[in-house]
Amino acid sequence: MQKVFLTILALVSITVCNAQSIESGNHSTKGYIKSNGTIENSSHSTVGYIKSDGTIENGSHSTIGYIKSNGTIENSSHSTVGYVKSDGTVENSSHSTIGYIKSNGTVENSSHSTIGYASGVKKEWAAVVYFFFKF
Numbered sequence: 001m002q003k004v005f006l007t008i009l010a011l012v013s014i015t016v017c018n019a020q021s022i023e024s025g026n027h028s029t030k031g032y033i034k035s036n037g038t039i040e041n042s043s044h045s046t047v048g049y050i051k052s053d054g055t056i057e058n059g060s061h062s063t064i065g066y067i068k069s070n071g072t073i074e075n076s077s078h079s080t081v082g083y084v085k086s087d088g089t090v091e092n093s094s095h096s097t098i099g100y101i102k103s104n105g106t107v108e109n110s111s112h113s114t115i116g117y118a119s120g121v122k123k124e125w126a127a128v129v130y131f132f133f134k135f
Contacts, residue, residue, distance in 0.1 A: 008026070020118065031047070046059050104119065
């Protein structure tokens with residue numbers, strides 16, 4: 001019995017350590033992004049993926065977009081939907097600022113109101129989740 005408990009504890013610890021929380025502005029957990037790019041909802045059901053090549057997929061593995069190395073975010077037709085600047089500024093396709101991803105993981109809208117927290121998550125990944133695609 002003790003071995004089963006320790007095994008379950010180890011598996012839970014590994015899952016928690018490899019996933020960063022995506023939180024709302026009031027710190028309630030909306031989901032998780034694992035280090036391999038798997039996006040989960042708050043119940044740990046997989047809802048999407050961000051692949052190492054920048055491909056963004058929904059939970060059924062259908063491509064819904066792309067993250068380019070220069071911070072450009074595209075939809076599945078390769079049309080630009082936005083940009084993530086190196087300073088964390090998030091812009092729509094018309095280059096209007098729609099939000100900010102701060103270095104500490106705080107996510108703000110264009111009025112600098114906090115809409116969420118994604119500490120330890122790549123800024124492009126956070127922008128995909130908060131601003132560009134609904135998972």
